[in-house]
Amino acid sequence: MTDYRRLRVALLGAGAVGSQVARLLLKHSGELADRAGATLELAGIAVRNLDAPREGDLPRELFTTDAESLIVGADIVIELMGGIEPARTYLLQAINSGADVVTANKALLATHGPEIFDAADQVGAEVYYEAAAAGAIPIIRPLRDSLAGDRVQRIMGIVNGTTNYILDRMDTEGAEFADVLADAQRLGYAEADPTADVEGFDAAQKAAILASLAFHTTVPLESVHREGITSIDKTMMDAARHAGYVVKLLAVCERLGDESEESISVRVYPALVDRSHPLASVHGANNAVFVQAEAAGNLMFYGAGAGGVQTASAVLGDVVSAARRHIAGGVGVGESTLANLPIVDIGRVTTRYQITVEVDDRPGVLATVAGTLSDGRVSIATLEQTVAGEDAATARLVIGTHKALEQDLSETVERLAASGVVERVVSVLRVEGD
Template structure:
């Protein structure tokens, strides 16, 4: 048998994911060699603090604080330190030194992906990033490779486990937002500062990555429309359940066509998902990505969206791919962004809406409200009216469902409702997705 060649692997970071990657690489070295045709030798692990507590099965001699030196003597570099700097600097250093790079750094890719992919193409290297979206769920490779010859029309994704856990607790356990968030913190699903999750920043970064892949068009994160879940109330969740919906924070990437031509939309917001839709059954901190393609039809990828061991699985999958490329030879596969479609503003999106209003409890109010909707070209599909609690005597609650309308028309309608004497307050506006 031909002896295996040896590839040196540099690991940057030894946190929950990095520690698992190191342990699995050391434990399953023989199996990985048989799968790749190369012996994968862990050359070292770059960390900030050599004295920090580490997993007992990782030899201490592997740790170093000199990341740049470690990179220079490695064929493949795995970046798992997170954040923007020095991660960006290290990846640039690795690519320019001839190494392939594997990263799970969604924030860095969303902000500087174009620069890094361009550099990788220039030097003939490859940048792998399966772990950046969906944890253990294989979604990057299917979009980049399996569906590369198809035309992806739409992606609906639950891509943040923290927010899904919170909304699921509100729906299934009847907890309010604060109580569900406290439970997420206690179980380790939410950070001490959960704003990146609950305000939708994490999901927006992932939406930018997915849209760029799906539509072969660079979609910067600043072009992703974003709303978080901090304004979602228990009353909204309960009302949604009674109407046959579940509230989910969705990352939506969509190909849009109208009289002005074709473009793409990437957006993140809490939405009403029909209870019969597969995404409605995604519970706890799990993630799922629902893809609609012209030829392949509807596909769903489901699984753990976070966790050290689960994310390490995605990293090792990329490592096997990178090692096989080194064994076979040839340049890296360039990023496919030749479509160069315009990224459209949220105002161009069309969907259905569910609007909750507190209105004056007097004759003629329904006609006034209907007139405002008609004035702005938004067609009303359903109206539910209930008398409010005594604490707000003299008002009633209207829950209005619309037919499909544009965001621009909906925004004008909400402005008209807010200015009307018949409306005490526009309590909520939720979009309906997946019907």
């Protein structure tokens, strides 16, 4: 057997992902040593409660509640605790002690990423975080390394499995939001408090990370426009299906303007995607990220966006990379966030829309609606009218627009609602994926 150098690995957290990482580190230690060029010794697993029930049959002697002592002397620290504190403190301690760190903590990176990357840069350590966005899908390395010599123009992705599961079942089965959410919670796809998923917080954190990498610009979480899916109902899904679309919660990161005056937009919202687009065929709890680059063209990354063993795969890939770096020596590769492109407000984004309104069914209404849209610099591409009320006194208009400025569209919809002919604005959905 090859006599490899031994590297001490400290694991913080033993939840669904952490327990799988520990299991695989122990089970495949020989293979991992051959790939990494070093023996990866699991020095211990820090947890809050030694007696909490856990998946897998892990040796009890590995567990400790003393994370700080475990970090001391570790070559690689894997943080899978989640949350901001004490994860932030432990990561900074690990970095300052000379360890490389591996994390799947999207919330921490989205809020304190610059601080953590800065600390690593100061001591020549490296931060690995492939599992922080889109689970098992390899997207961080392609953006950070493979496409580093290209200009990424746009990222459009389904990066939250819970919301994709909900919207997919609403589309394919005609189910109601509340019923599918309850099923998702029962199956473990959604938490008892699903706010982070259904209100778009989880997707916004991942969008901030992806945009920072793609555009070499620090993207604060508060700069990400966020909308959730709680307003999506069966009627909206039926209308989307009838028009040839499917509703998906999308993270959109986009480069705007020309090279002389560039900016970026980062946003998360439910949008209509044409059924011919690759993202429309992403079903269940899967994730997919569609990347458009100047030279490479269109690229798509697809797979499991969550799950203990799936996410553990991405974590262990990072561990092997960190081990190889330790063996090779030298300083870590810092984050490239020197472009400092301005981040624009959602109002300056241009896209297409589908507006659904209920109006009085009487002569002159269509002319008023069309005039209001025209005055607001919003051009009609398609228009469909159906009877909305049982007494035929109300009609429903589904208006597809050409590309329009978000600010113009928003102001125009407000004028439509106050026009005297519109009874109710049913929905306004953006159309993405042209």
